Amino acid sequence: MNAPSIVIVGGGFAGVECARGLERALEPGEARITLISPTVYQLYLPLLPHVASGVLTPQSVAPSLRRLLHRTALVPGGVIGVDPGAKMCVVRKITGEVVNLSYDYLVLTPGSVTRTFDIPGLADEARGMKTLAQAVYLRDHVIAQLDLAAATMDEEEREARLQFVVVGGGYAGTETAACLQRLTTAATKRYHPRLDPRLIKWHLVDVAPKLLPELGDKLGASAMRLLSARGVQISLKTSVASVTEDKVTLTDGRTLPSRTLVWTAGVAASPLVDSLGAETVRGRIAADPDFKVPGLDGVFALGDAAAVPDLAKADGSYCVPTAQHAARQGRHAAKNLAALLNGQPTTPYRHKDLGLVVDLGGHDAVSKPLGISLKGVPAQVVARGYHLLALRTGTARFRTGANWFLNAVAGDDFVRTGFLAGRKGTLRDFEHTDAYLTPEQVTLRTRG
Structure with missing residues (x-):
């Protein structure tokens, strides 16, 4: 019970990858890891249009957090406010009950909402x-x-x-x-x-x-x-x-x-940002390259709700809010938190964009992996191959592949x-x- 408490807000790409990374980097008992999310799955947003069109079943794009996380406590609810001075989160559970939850380290990955x-x-x-x-x-x-x-x-x-x-x-x-x-x-x-x-x-x-x-x-x-x-x-x-x-x-x-x-x-950062009193950049929490939020002790911000400097570019811009950045930021944040707990320095996040894929259904697609422009069937192969690799469980990959095949045939x-x-x-x-x-x-x- 004396182990430091790490609370992760949000079960999207950044939050789940951070929790997974912490489970790998820390020994049992080194820290208490808690993830707060209203759902018990990690939604793979890029394939939502396939769910809407009936090509994929909902379970295909929603890998269970219980398959992904084994030492992380899951709280079914959402954080509706943060008091950095008291190191306290206000959590509204899915039942409507509102409770306070203290933390030593807070990882803010609340994501975004529709603008x-x-x-x-x-x-x-x-x-x-x-x-x-x-x-x-x-x-x-x-x-x-x-x-x-x-x-x-x-x-x-x-x-x-x-x-x-x-x-x-x-x-x-x-x-x-x-x-x-x-x-x-x-x-x-x-x-x-x-x-x-x-x-x-x-x-x-x-x-x-x-x-x-x-x-x-x-x-x-x-x-x-x-x-x-x-x-x-x-x-x-x-x-x-x-x-x-x-x-x-x-x-x-x-x-x-x-x-x-x-x-x-478009999207806008989660309204949770407004409760922090932190500096923002176009509505996103201003974070250092190692995800620390200046002026807020023990608070880290990453993913769609954070403005993290993009060190791969020389123009002073920030990482765009994409699944690719969020997942990699989550893994890097886990390494930085583990380093802090072990008395080691944190390191800045740097990642070059690997490219973009756009699936237009059927044989139609346009993709730009590693700067190479593709369209038609080659682009579709790249797009669907990328999505399969990005899904976090073998079960989700199998379901998705089987759904694509079944829809094409039947x-x-x-x-x-x-x-x-x-x-x-x-x-x-x-x-x-x-x-x-x-x-x-x-x-x-x-x-x-």
């Missing part, structure tokens, strides 16, 4: 793609629109139900639009012969002047051509002006009859689970962004 703007109707009508539950809900919702469109005699309702709008031309938005467009096309051919496929319209909207700018002009243009050939209408330099239950108004003046707005326009039955039937499934419903405490509320809770 939103003050657009009329957005909070009430937009669906996200940030959690496993959101992907499952979105699949149900899209299939329901096909079923309802086939059943109605109202032409205006049918048009609105068969028009889908995805906002965000990054990886999440592009892959979501691509995979779900394949779902609606396949479902209409097999099970809705009375629906005119020409009525089904997918729109991909982004305020940026280019699609997938991280891939460069050539591959971004290739992705645009692939999606356009499949009927996806791409509108760049455009955003959403307002949204209601049955229409989306764009900033270029168009009004699209639609009952589906998928919002993937297709999909397009079954709705009834998950959250009758609910709108807003961003707030799934991401609980209103659950966090202010610094004053945290102090009152921990010291009052």
Whole structure:
């Protein structure tokens, strides 16, 4: 009981890899490791579009933490506030119970939430793609629109139900639009012969002047051509002006009859950051290259919620919030914590990006591994090979590979689970962004 307490906030790539690294680096009894997460799995975010489109089952992209961690105590809940002065976390368990948890070392990896703007109707009508539950809900919702469109005699309702709008031309938005467009096309051919496929319209909207700018002009243009050939209408330099239950108004003046707005326009650091009182960089916790947070004793920050200097670049920029960086930062943070406990110096994090992969479903993909531009089948092989290697358990890899094979051979039955039937499934419903405490509320809770 006298061993130092290491509390890890968040069960994403950074948090889980840190816990795994600590279990390997420390002997039993050297430290008490606790990981706080509302779920008991490590979500593999890059494959969420495959879950939404039914290509993969949810379990395939959610390796169990109990398979990954053996000496780490798991607390089912979320941290809603931190008092660095008292070295205390405020934890809301999944039951709603709120408790205080002390720490000697705190590893902040709370991740990110969907970034939103003050657009009329957005909070009430937009669906996200940030959690496993959101992907499952979105699949149900899209299939329901096909079923309802086939059943109605109202032409205006049918048009609105068969028009889908995805906002965000990054990886999440592009892959979501691509995979779900394949779902609606396949479902209409097999099970809705009375629906005119020409009525089904997918729109991909982004305020940026280019699609997938991280891939460069050539591959971004290739992705645009692939999606356009499949009927996806791409509108760049455009955003959403307002949204209601049955229409989306764009900033270029168009009004699209639609009952589906998928919002993937970037991410913002977890609201937990606001309770710390630490210096921030564009909303992310300012951290040193070894992940220490200046001015906060024993606090480390990494992953999407942290602004960690990117030492592989000479322009003074910060590591971009990607799964690749988060996982490697987690492993490096474990080494630094183990070094501290053993009286040794910490080392700065440095990692060169290995490249990017974008899976557009079927044989369509664009990839840039190690700076080499690929498209089509070679890019798809690289993309899926990378995803299989990145999954953390053999069971998850087998499930994912088997699902890909089964879907390619047998297709999909397009079954709705009834998950959250009758609910709108807003961003707030799934991401609980209103659950966090202010610094004053945290102090009152921990010291009052």
